[in-house]
Amino acid sequence: MIEGLQQRFAHVNGIRMHYVEKGEGPLVLLCHGWPESWYSWRWQIDALASAGYRVVAPDQRGYGQTEAPEAVEAYDILHLAGDLVGLVNALGDEPAVLIGHGWGAAVAAHAALLRPDRFHTLGLLSVPYMPRRARRPALHFQQITQERHFYQEYFQQPGRIERELEEDIGRALLGILYTASGDGVRAAPSVNFASFDKTTRLVDNLTLPDDLPSWLPETALKFFVAEFERSGFRGPINWYRNIDRNWELTGFLDGARISQPTLFIAGELDGVLKMAAKDFEQLELNVPRLRKKLVIPGAGHWIQQERPAQVSEAILEFLAAERAGQSHAD
Structure with missing residues (x-):
């Protein structure tokens, strides 16, 4: 475990949320994706706290030690943004x-759109x-x-993918993490879940x-496995079961652009860049204050774990530049 890390709980938006915290200074909130946990940010937590930030990384709704409501509708985008x-x-x-990274980036983008008073600066990893x-x-989907x-x-x-993944959680997590990584793409480019x-x-x-890749040591894999043995996959998968509902709920966001200063980071071999090619290409249009669009060669989807030093450095440079700009503006 990270030295000096505090494990805490808060009652937010009708659920009990687990989060970890380290450091003092301006608040930085780190939001994980699927199928991960706060632990996916372990390297960035240390780096940001050491640089003078108060870093908080939650287990999001349905994950780890955070509560997992039964209703599928409890995982729509308004609940997820409301949690933050x-x-x-x-x-x-x-x-x-x-x-945010992955699904966490999608939630972060919506939270930034809906509450710019609460979230003044934005970082999106892997998902534009x-x-x-x-x-x-x-x-x-039909098409x-x-x-x-x-x-x-x-x-x-309902239930199908949960049963598959929970047959052997260790194998499932290792396979998902490795297959979508830069190492996995290079090893078997034709395999694609x-x-x-x-x-x-x-x-x-x-x-x-x-053999386990260097970025996913046995201690990390065991941590992820233990967390999903605790929570199961129902809550995390329910995020996906709200994709159509999220569209229905957000008609008021048609044409919305993100106004906050924003950093985007992705791995060169991240499959999301192909799935969301148009959104990646149009980031500058849809995020007018995009400060940097960093694509890291050879890396895959789990960018903050595969390339922790580069990601931490990019985030720190971005935040330092924003703080300097705010100081000059004052």
């Missing part, structure tokens, strides 16, 4: 830097800001899954390494 607002309020009503589409996601499964469509059937043959299961489309 509630956490900031519980931490002392201080506006925060908000940084995706403005609301004219067509509902369900129609897109692209005529011949092959798409993982987000595959997740919609995002899009797979309909005669197979998602867990049949994973690459397993002969």
Whole structure:
């Protein structure tokens, strides 16, 4: 465990949320993606705290030691963004830097759109800001899954993917983490659990390494496995089961642009850059105050774990520049 790390709980937005905290200074909130936990930020927590920031990383709704409500609708984007607002309020009503990875980036983008008074600076890792589409996601799923499964469509059937993943949580997590990493893409470029043959299961489309990669030591893998043994996958998968509902709830965000100073970081081999190619290309348009668009060669989806030093350095440079700019403005 990280030296000096504090384990805490807060009652926010109707749930009991677990988070870790380290350091003193301006507040930085780090939001993980699927299937991870606060622990995916372990390197950045240390680096940011050492640089003079108060760093908070929660287990998001349904993950780890945070509560997992039963209702699927309890995981829609308004609940998820509301959790972050509630956490900031519980931490002392201080506006925060908000940084998210994967699903955490999607939630961070919406939280920034909805509450710029609470989140004044934004970092998005792996998933670019995706403005609301004219067509509902369900129609897109129907179009692209005529011949092959798409993982987000595959997740919609209640219970199916939970049973698959929970048959062997260690194998499932290792396979997902390795397959979507830069190492996994290079080792088996044709293996892809995002899009797979309909005669197979998602867990049949994973690459397993002969040896653990350096960025995923046994201690880290064991931590992730223990957390999902605790929580199961129902809550985290329910985030995906709200994709269409999120579209229905956010008609007021049509054409919305993110106004905060923003940093974007992704790995060169991250499959999301292909899935969201248009959003990646149009980031400068949809995020007018985009400060930097960093693509790290050879890295995959788990960018803050695969390239921790580069990601921490980029975040610290970005935050230092913003603080200097605010000081000059004052």
